[in-house]
Amino acid sequence: MLKDITIGQYIPGNSAIHQLDPRTKIITLVLYMVGLFLVNNVTGYAVVTGFTALVILLSGISLKIILKGLKPLLFIIVLTLGLHLFMTSGEIIWQWGFLKITSQGLRQGIFMALRLIFLVTITSLLTLTTTPIALTDGIEKVLKALFIPAAHELAMMMTIALRFIPTLIEETEKIMKAQMARGADFDTGGLLARAKSLIPLLVPLFLSSFRRADELAMAMEARCYRGGENRTRLKQLLMGTRDYFAFGITGLFLAITIVTRYMV
């Protein structure tokens, strides 16, 4: 069962979106979010929908995968839609008992639901088209550019965390099987019983993790790791023509959203 866990959501590909520098994707994602929260009318949402569809097409990721990512949010989306439908005042277009739907509520509900859907879709697209390590690299560069202290340490910690996820999952599985071989039962009983049965799993897992951390720290120091300053990088991040083109397109998108909000 643990093997079924997808480590990250990266889907290998050679599309235009895959090949963008991770910094480009992070920055354009932020610009997209600004645009998404600026639009407040039909024209604006049409622009956002078109832009989102364009990015999805360019990425080569199938729609099925994107919809799968939206499934956990289905309840929240329906809740948002429902709240706006029934609780916004205005011109009533349908009524049954105390339930009534207003045109303003319908419009606002659809807008809010679309906003949620697009937000999750584009964020998922970022992780689907970028390897976790490249994403961590990009995040470090962006944080440094914003003068955030300890950017390197945060990025290094993320890199270590991502690297050790499969190792610790394997360790978890081994410990689980070893304890089950000795009679431990993780599946039956109420929530309290299950939480209690986790102690023989969590204690050795944490202990082995701490031991592993100590060994890793010793190895890093033995290889002359002294922090982020004066370090070189195995793979340099380089922006190319397509990155500047992507910035241009996103800038245009943002300009259009501003126009639709304030001048239409």
Next chain:
Amino acid sequence: MRAREIAWGGLLTSLALIIPLSFGGILGVVIPPFSATIASHVPVMLSMTISPQVAFMVAAGSALGFLIKLGPVIGARAAMHIIFAVLGAIMIKRGFSFRTALLATLPIHAFSEALIVLLFGFTLHKAGVVVGVGTALHHGADGLIALALYSSVAVLAQKMATE
């Protein structure tokens, strides 16, 4: 920052990501719109005993990890752990016990998570209350587990403190 703290922080971040992903089926609790996995806060809580910097890193790292893996709503809720993790770590640094720090940060944790979900369409007061109360109970359960684990690994922590 020392390599040891980075390594410890990295491993704890890894565990913070693995526990919900691995044990969601066993320990998952879903009361829509609230969802949680028992024990998922334990790595962040343990990071409080190391230092405020590591607590910040583990909470921020797990938030980034959740954003990458599970999307913005859960990522935003996880980002709120930064607040209680750093405050708890500062308390411990000033001599309070781990248990006291866990109790003091419970309301902060619950309140901050309830607030953040309002940005994602939880416009109803009830949704905020459900998430807030659920988080408080979740924090309590994980606090007990963290205390049990902490006493078990106290020897290791002591060893680290003396090096």
